[in-house]
Amino acid sequence: MSRTPRARRRALALALCAAAVATLQGVASPTAGAAPISAPSTVGVIEDSTARAFAASLSEGSWRTQVRTAALASDEVDLRALTSRTRTGAGSALEPAVATADRRIAEAKGLASDTGSLLRLRLASPSMRAELASGTAPLVAAAATEDGAETITAYDSRGRAHTLDADRVPDRPVYVVDIDGARATEAGLRTLNKELTARGIPAPAPSATRTPTRTSEKSPTSSLSAGFWTTKIDSVRLSNDEEPWVSGDAEVFSIVSGFGFDGKVRVDTVDMPYLDNDGTTYNPNQILVNWSSYKYNLADVVMMEDDGDTNYQALAKALADALLTITDLGAYIPLVNAILDAIPASWYTNDPDYVDSWYTLSQTSSGPLTGARANGTLTVSPYYVTQF
Known part of the structure; x- marks a missing residue:
């Protein structure tokens, strides 16, 4: 029938x-x-x-x-x-x-x-x-x-x-x-920060990724009250990512690392949701480093892209296991290699791809800075954020 x-x-x-x-x-x-x-x-x-x-x-x-x-x-x-x-x-x-x-x-x-x-x-x-x-x-x-x-x-x-x-x-x-890469990355960085804090890596500064609203024209070596010095991204550009047409917009974030005032390694994550395409110059006016959180006048930046399979809990564990073994010996120690060594080799193929890294960024850094891989260029400037 x-x-x-x-x-x-x-x-x-x-x-x-x-x-x-x-x-x-x-x-x-x-x-x-x-x-x-x-x-x-x-x-x-x-x-x-x-x-x-x-x-x-x-x-x-x-x-x-x-x-x-x-x-x-x-x-x-x-x-x-x-x-x-x-x-x-x-x-x-x-x-x-x-x-x-x-x-x-x-x-x-x-x-x-x-x-x-x-x-x-x-x-x-x-x-x-x-x-x-x-x-x-x-x-x-x-x-x-x-x-x-x-x-x-x-x-x-x-x-x-x-x-x-x-x-x-x-x-x-x-x-x-x-x-939804933007939603996944935002949620992932919340997970990463929470897990790092739970494992003994100090939590990110609330202002680390804030777009600045007020500034002073004085130099970063000047003594100013009621505020803090930052490094601001004036522009950023990435080279060819060689991804196929089926892939969507890139979901890029940066891991900023240095030593806190307690002598322990700290990690600040910076979401860069605007950085969608290679070969395009973006002018985000975004704070990259809040220097009031760091003991030394130096920090490192590792830029990564979430290509889909990033497990942020696992990333936090890998970072914590590597960074908690590093102690402050009274002089700045670059942390880029420790971060990259903590990430398994398999993750460099369509997982959290390593985009580029910048060693020993200083509070006085200014102008265009080409990454170690020559895959990215950050143009930065010192920026003083006045607190109300």
Whole structure:
């Protein structure tokens, strides 16, 4: 006996839900209480599984139309919100799997349980908008791709895999399943700061990343009251990151380290959410170092990029294990090498990528400073912030 259209839609929804959940169940969650430093491509596996299940769901026309409308109306669509508010069978069937994927991504990155929805859907390139609007069937790919990858795997609504050139934006529209990098990095740095403090590394100064509002023109060697000297980023520029078209905006943060007045190593994290693209000069007017927190007139900066699989709890443990062994001997000791040595080699491939580092930045540093890797240039200036 033939099924009614409603019955067919329900059967499709149940099949999609079962397939998506079965796929995602194959992704192991981290052991409770543990912070694995390298769970290879955990986030990438979850994204790929979600992309494959999402592609299959697009076989339902009403859901495909709803997704297309949302993708054309916004640069980035909250995938959990989209699946939770739809009335289509295929979209509704994906909701439990998307919620599970969100939770497992947060666990894999060592983020707090209240981080919220992380999965996002976006069109890979604005050049694809016309084709998508005309009704061309899209492919679906995961954003998490190894650095230097030559091909991208994308899926169609029939479950078939398509191999795309990583260096050439395809003519056919491609949806990309990604995570909200800005939200993940912000939450991750909160976790990193909390974990470092718990392990004995002093907490960051509240003003370390604040955009300055008042300043004095006096030199950094002058004696001023009711304020503090900082180093401000006037401009920043990164060289080619060699990432494929499927990757979204970069999520960059810096680790500033030096010695506190108690003689212990301290770490200040600086989120740089504006630093989206290579080959672009940004003028953030952002405080990089608050010198009132440091014993010496020197500090080091390590700039990193969260490419997806960063586990911030594990990063905190690795940093603490390395930095707590360093003691103040009465003279400044550069800390860049200790920080880089603390990070496993596997993390330099599509995890928290090492962008560049600046050794012995001083309170009087001014002008353009090229990083040790010559991959980044910071233009800085001394800046006195007056307290009210």
